[in-house]
Amino acid sequence: MLRFEHIEFLWGLALVPVLIILFFRVSRWKKKARARLGDPDVIKQIMPEVSFSKPWLKFVIFTLAYTMLVIGLANPQIGSKMEEVKRKGADLMILLDVSNSMLAQDLAPDRLENAKRAIAQLIDNLHDDRIGMIVFAGQAYVQLPITSDYSAARLFLNTINTGMVPTQGTAIGEAIAMGMRSFDFKDGMSKAMIVMTDGENHEDDAVAAAAASREKDVAIHVIGLGSAEGAPVPLYKNGKVAGFHTDSAGHTVVSKLNEDMCRQIAAAGGGAYVRATNGNSGLNIVMDEIGKMQRKEYGSKSFKDFEDRFQVFLTIAFFLILIEFFIYNRKNRRLSRLKLFEVKKP
Structure with a gap:
């Protein structure tokens, strides 16, 4: 090399x-x-x-x-020299909401960018754990399969935006199910998911999906993005705010954090729920819970000497x-x- x-x-x-x-x-x-x-x-x-x-x-x-x-x-x-380096870690899947409501600015600069910054800090603090990413709105897509390549994770994170999923909604249950399919349960490694969402426009049985994951010892942690008061969802044109989303009656739509739903998903998945703020993303509390997971050795090839x-x-x-x-x-x-x-x- x-x-x-x-x-x-x-x-x-x-x-x-x-x-x-x-x-x-x-x-x-x-x-x-x-x-x-x-x-x-x-x-x-x-x-x-x-x-x-x-x-x-x-x-x-x-x-x-x-x-x-x-x-x-x-x-x-x-x-x-290329040799097999033994590492001890766990598998961590990030489920990130990219629906239009994530553009609301009750978290600076908006909910989505606030979440992406928190994930970037999380990646910087990882050592031997493997990470993957799934984005979802009305549908869910694997953005990054489970990997120990943190450089690739940062690269894929930078490309995430609300326009990458054409169908609007918040299909948290589908995202959790896709996360379960993305794990390799044969390796015996501990696994967890972190759902980052405002929980709004909930449209499938995310609680049942979280309960099913808990049966396979996969904890579901939830970070709520937004506020109880909410904020209007901006419309962008040429990179600038050109107005706000309105309903059929012409009233400005105010997007609010569905905190009850977020708590129910975390409870069903045996994980922690934290509401993010401008000063604290909540990831440190979730990572403390993940830190209690049992790590297992796995091998990965690397160049020892250059x-x-x-x-x-x-x-x-x-x-x-x-x-x-x-x-x-x-x-x-x-x-x-x-x-x-x-x-x-x-």
């Missing part, structure tokens, strides 16, 4: 095409300037020791040296710079006297 320890240095390679363009422009300017002085053959006789090809050779060598230097500073590394290879590229860069330094723009007098291909006139 190849990786770069300081990948940000590779941005220096963007300077290479700029150098090439500048060199070509300067070369054309010099050529035009010489053409204004007179006939090219006459100019060569006037300046017999000046080489017009060596600047090109020097530039090519300099560009190669610069490229090797940038790659060396980025420090390419090669993974030398060997640095910057020395090779820096050495090449040094010798190229040294060669470029000793190439003069003037012709070598001894070599210029050798006219191997000149035909003598009789």
Whole structure:
């Protein structure tokens, strides 16, 4: 496996095409300037020791040296050993509500972004546990299968928005059932789900789904997003609020947290219920409960050692710079006297 320890240095390679363009422009300017002085053959006789090809050779060598230097500073590394690393963890599935009501701004900046920030903090604090994500509104979809790749989890989290599920609603029961299908119960690892929702527009039997999961020792924890007073659901146009959702009578719809439903789901699933606030997402309390779960060892392959290879590229860069330094723009007098291909006139 190849990786770069300081990948940000590779941005220096963007300077290479700029150098090439500048060199070509300067070369054309010099050529035009010489053409204004007179006939090219006459100019060569006037300046017999000046080489017009060596600047090109020097530039090519300099560009190669610069490229090797940038790659060396980025420090390419090669993974030398792949071994089975034993980890001890549990499986955690996040069920995130992405219905339009999650755009209500009774939590800053809105309910969905508040939840995503909390999940990002959760991922940062995970070590050996595996994580997956399911998004739901009127239907549920697996956004990220169970994985120990936290970088992938952050990437998928950033793509979540309310437009990714076309059917509106809050199908919590379907999301819980999909979470159960996503688990591999043969591995014997402890499992739990965290439902993050406002519980509004509830349309299936989420309590029964939570009770069924508890029978298989999968705890369902619920984090309520929103407030009892509620807030209107904004309509966006070109990234800006263009109004609010209204009902059939033209009244502004106020979305409120269905706290009773959230408590019932958590109780049926044998988990904890916490209401999120602007100052506390509630995930710390839920993670304390998850921390009590029994962890089981599982294996995952990883590269144990990475060997640095910057020395090779820096050495090449040094010798190229040294060669470029000793190439003069003037012709070598001894070599210029050798006219191997000149035909003598009789």
